[in-house]
Amino acid sequence: MPAEIELLPQGTVTSAAGFKAGATFAGINKSAGNKPDLGILFSESACAAAGLFTTNQIKAAPVRLCQQKLPGNRMRAVVANSGCANAATGKQGQDDAAAMSTLAARHLGITAEDVLVASTGIIGERLPMALVEKGIKDINLSGDGGHQLAEAIMTTDTIPKEVAVAAGGFVVGGVAKGSGMIHPQLGTLLCFLSTDARVSPGLLSSALRKAVDVSLNMVSIDGDISPNDTVLIMANGLSGSKPINPGTEQQSLFQQALDQVCIHLARAIASDGEGASKLIEVTVRQAASIDQARLAARAIVSSPLVKAAVHGNDPNWGRIIAAAGRSGADMVESRLGLSIGGLCLVKAGVAVPFDKDGVIIAMGDSRVTIELELNMGEATATAWGCDLSAEYVAINSSYSS
């Protein structure tokens, strides 16, 4: 992390000034024990807000609702649930998502127009609106309620994901839940970010896009894209620090802080992939362009054969090169270099004698690094994923009922 940016202990989405959150067990997520399954993030004053959403053509009702409202400059709250995705639910689903925002707005004493909605869970089932209505009334907000919200959006996640950093007189924080981690349904990424920096909705949108491109978009658990994937950011400007203006040092600092928050959450999501026992970090260097570096890094980290080999500490490097070769990134076999855990296995496209036991030991670590050099240009990208274990299959082959 850059020196100007400070990681806050116990940091979360309510670490920035003027943000509160809370959650309750409403009974929507029946497999969750009594873990919270319904939560609210609230700002004391109006926020610039922006969002990024699933590219799936099948979009959940709450995603459609958020897309209508964003970007905006008077948002106040997000209400979110786990246990039901409210996706593939037709007109009824849209009415339910709108009603959920109205119920939250009533509880918070604000207008429904200023409330965003997110859901994750089973596709094709209606939201249990009676439980939602009762649950929202039970939610108490507090200045450290971010932790509860992080729990409320968890499904098969094993640990809550939250972080906050301080820089330049402002704070950026966030909570997230993982992709490819939902039992029994399709993995959804939800990420709610907050900041007390003063930013316009337009600048916030472009900063969010940049941060997500180097972080959450570089995570692959299983290659599926959920109809509910949602990343939201709200900026209330309550820090009193200098406004974030285009081309200023303050803007650069804000971007770096947002990048770091998103990368932290991305790594946490990858580490906690369904059935995962280790984090895989793939860096592709010297690609012809940043897009090509990203293509290659993502292809490697999402290859089932690479993921299974990492699971078994198998230095089966041909799979890594083959995954890159089908990624669409330009490469020339005779220029490739490859290292695992910092140990070189391939130079100029052919195997070099390597310390096989050393590589096997490096692959046994909880974080396995793979570095591929293309020698085609200057661009670098990093992607994160996890190993493929028998437990992933066990989790995802269970009955949905």
Next chain:
Amino acid sequence: MPAEIELLPQGTVTSAAGFKAGATFAGINKSAGNKPDLGILFSESACAAAGLFTTNQIKAAPVRLCQQKLPGNRMRAVVANSGCANAATGKQGQDDAAAMSTLAARHLGITAEDVLVASTGIIGERLPMALVEKGIKDINLSGDGGHQLAEAIMTTDTIPKEVAVAAGGFVVGGVAKGSGMIHPQLGTLLCFLSTDARVSPGLLSSALRKAVDVSLNMVSIDGDISPNDTVLIMANGLSGSKPINPGTEQQSLFQQALDQVCIHLARAIASDGEGASKLIEVTVRQAASIDQARLAARAIVSSPLVKAAVHGNDPNWGRIIAAAGRSGADMVESRLGLSIGGLCLVKAGVAVPFDKDGVIIAMGDSRVTIELELNMGEATATAWGCDLSAEYVAINSSYSS
């Protein structure tokens, strides 16, 4: 299968007139017990020949060699091994592939120019040329040697894949090994086809492309593409039947026969995917175009979440619709229809009351059919795959040595 096309009992790649084959255990594939690992397909007279190869930018040496020689009109033989891919082996690998064709040509009394080469197995290791040389000398050809060749190219395949059909006075036959089935290396598709029909190299090339588009290209085991994927066809014209001329009924019959052979092999490959317990057959109907139908069918059949759900007999239909939604095929949620095992689950984009026990029973079958209707146009495509089991992970996480 159309009525004019007859499935030959015990049919294989040597069922067409003038083709012989043989194989031996050369010791290249050390994990194969004493299953043959080196084989030859031979035609008594010169053949029109065509091939289709991996789209991976990392291409194995034998693939490069075949690409230089094809399409051609005087091919006589294919020599193939399992146990070593001869991929990522640099200049040495190209010399070894050329030497392998020379050794086979010498054994067969023909010229090396007329011999094609294919390999499958570990990436990054040199072919053991002393074993190849000795092994080739041990190969005896016979008119039913296709069975041995089918065995020689197997790796983690559990059954040999071979078929032949007769139609219009000619025979089309083939052998194949599966994709995503190789322990301990990346899954390779190898398919060798033969016919005694009289066809020009140009027409043979286009017929092969059409047949592969509806068969082998519609199989997905794990989404990885091997540097060694190779489909070859040789036509020697020895049947004495009418020549296959463009626009004739005979051409249509030849295309249908070739399609059927390739579809048979494609289904056999999907059924025998690593760790697979069932065949998944996905048909997408009423797509706006054939390309879109194929995109959607392939996305569904290769989704890890769909594959895991099928493994567990879990009627978790949201995963199917979500996979189609991210495929790139145009769709409108409110027009979707979905059936599993012939039982309707979704109409107009929303769940209908369905016989859940009936669907669970249908999913327990060794062949699970999924049908998605897009209601966007007239195009239909079918894709084949297999379920995702814990055994797949076990197979693919073992040490490569």
